[in-house]
Amino acid sequence: MTNFPLLITEWYQRNKRDLPWRSTKNPYHIWLSEIILQQTRIDQGLSYYHRFIDHYPDIHHLANADEQEVLRDWQGLGYYSRARNLHFTARQISKERNGVFPGNYTELVKLKGVGPYTAAAIASFCFGEHRAVVDGNVYRVLGRFFDIELPFDSGPGNKHYASLAQSLLPQKDHSTYNQAIMEFGALQCTPANPNCIECPLNHQCLALANGTVTARPVKEGKTKIRKRYFDYYLFLQDGHVLLEKRTKKDIWQHLFQFPLIERSEVLSPKKSPAPIEGFQETHIFELPKHVLSHQHIFARIWLASSFPDEDIWQNKNWIKVPLNELEKFPLPQLLHRFVQNELENCV
DNA sequence: AATGCGGGGCT
């Protein structure tokens, strides 16, 4: 038996941050915050949370918005399927359930974009269900305190962590404890440089006693990075540009871009063929290397000061967009930055 | 069970 939950909760009362979703049980607000915070740090997601609350005060506003508008508000946050699932689920709950969220884990986990973690969080925070949350923080805190050698990203490891977390969940104030263990992982038992010296659990932490703190939790999957080479073609004439929508199952699906040709090797300006008949570039922008979790993208933008004849590209899914409407189209972050920082120099 | 999906921050 351990007083682990009590110590975690007491630490939380002394150290918790004041965050907007901590002072409500509104399922719409909690759900929105949890979707935004999937694989995303609070510092990065907070402004997006405020923007969505501002633009879509309740779930019906979100349901009645256009998907492209939602994607535009999500621009820069990454994992864009979250935004599409958010919008889909808002429409579903608004139309089919009159805006009322499912009230328990089993029903919540059926929603698109809501998995075991998010369903547990909503069930616990909004409805007081006795259900332990298991996120990256929980893997780390439990993996260290109990010095768990089982990888958390394996089948057996996943089940072990889930049942351990559930067994530790107190009967009283379990919702607060769920918040507490995640906050403890985010602020005290951090991935790098955990503050073990001042930790209230340092006398009972098995990983600290065994000198395995930095080795916990164990993960078996390793990341492999792919290099990609993108040639964008920016046709700029009379205050208009050509855009195309990404439709393939690939990065940035459903976002827009300048017409793109992907090369299989390092770009050679002399050998790169023109994207279309009559293309004549006037400038080449080298974009900074775009570093993502599983790929590095080397991109350049070829600028042409005139459009090709429309009958040449009308069979492609390219659209002609006035520059002052460009901001309505969700772009990948590397193109958004280019538009913000460089495009005005071309016009 | 394994893989793909963003962008930012840290070591």
Added chain:
DNA sequence: AGCCCAGCATT
């Protein structure tokens, strides 16, 4: 350069 982040959907 590699790992992590209030994970999930797809295959």
